[in-house]
Amino acid sequence: MRVISGSARRTLLKTAEGLDTRPTTDRIKETLFNMLQGSLYDCRFLDLFSGSGGIGIEALSRGAEKCWFVENNAKAAGCIRENLKATHLEDKAVLMECDVNTAIEKLRTEKLTFDFIFMDPPYEKNHEFYVLNELRDTELADEHTIIIVEASKNTSFDYLAELGYETVKIKEYKTNIHIFIRKYK
DSSP: OBOOSSTTTTOBOOOOSSSSOOOOOHHHHHHHHHHHGGGOTTOEEEEESOTTSHHHHHHHHTTOSEEEEEOOOHHHHHHHHHHHHHHTOGGGEEEEOSOHHHHHHHHHHTTOOOSEEEEOOOTTSOHHHHHHHHHTTSSSSOTTOEEEEEEETTOOOTTHHHHTEEEEEEEEOSSEEEEEEEEOO
């Protein structure tokens, strides 16, 4: 796994050993960031279930102003720290070593609004539903925020309208999808 483009281009990234994390492949990451490229400069990026930090680091490398990484697994958080150091992007990053719900509560008090919120939770466990439910009543996401969920193709998002979200775009891959959503205006 490596940084595809930007200031840290070609830097190899470490990943946590084992099956607790599923790093997004370089090809899928490149496709995702090609879709986001025009909107990344000076944005605020929130990377939930960060794993090794590859998505947030790519956003920073491509010009994001700041990225908040949320990762509860100590080994994965260690990888994020090492990867940020290797890419020289530590000064633009905030690493929150806690579960996503705790991070959302902490971030609420800071009155931040993000331009992008990316989440890649464990598949088939409905974490995305619970996170979207938590985000809907916060200022962390507004009608301009793009929320991107990486999920298995089997994941149903039929509840989005009920929670106050709309689908902007869906990108399908062999076994998973990126669904782009935002709050209704």
